[in-house]
Structure formats: structure tokens, C-alpha cells
Amino acid sequence: MADLTPTPDRPGLHVSKPSPNAPAIGSAVCHCGASATATGDSQVKALVEGYTANHGAAHHDGGRR
Numbered sequence: 235m236a237d238l239t240p241t242p243d244r245p246g247l248h249v250s251k252p253s254p255n256a257p258a259i260g261s262a263v264c265h266c267g268a269s270a271t272a273t274g275d276s277q278v279k280a281l282v283e284g285y286t287a288n289h290g291a292a293h294h295d296g297g298r299r
Contacts, residue, residue: 242267247285249278264289 240246240263251258260278262285263269272281286292 247290266293
């Protein structure tokens with residue numbers, strides 16, 4: 235499988251949860267230069283919510299939802 239971890243050259247959001255009992259792991263890199271990582275289900279959920287609200291596609295529509 236290809237490495238799906240986002241980088242400045244390939245911005246995006248990646249979330250992994252290897253098993254139901256393992257904590258989720260997430261990483262995000264935006265084309266604006268912002269980046270973040272999180273470990274744990276609630277922290278990863280917050281990372282995803284923050285990324286989708288403020289980065290990624292939010293930049294393409296001027297932040298309008």
C-alpha cells in the first residue's frame with residue numbers, strides 16, 4: 235500500500251485506526267502551510283473537524299459552508 239501520510243507536496247488528511255481497540259492516529263497538512271497530528275479517538279475527531287472547517291476544501295470556497 236502506498237504511503238498516504240500528507241506532506242507539503244501532497245496536502246491532505248489521513249486517519250488510521252489499526253484495530254477497534256487501538257487509538258486512532260491522524261495527520262493533516264494544508265496547502266497554506268498548516269499541519270497537525272493527533273493520537274486518540276477524540277483528538278483525531280477534533281483534528282478532522284478543525285481541518286475540514288478551516289483548511290483543505292474550506293480554502294477553495296473562501297471558507298463558506
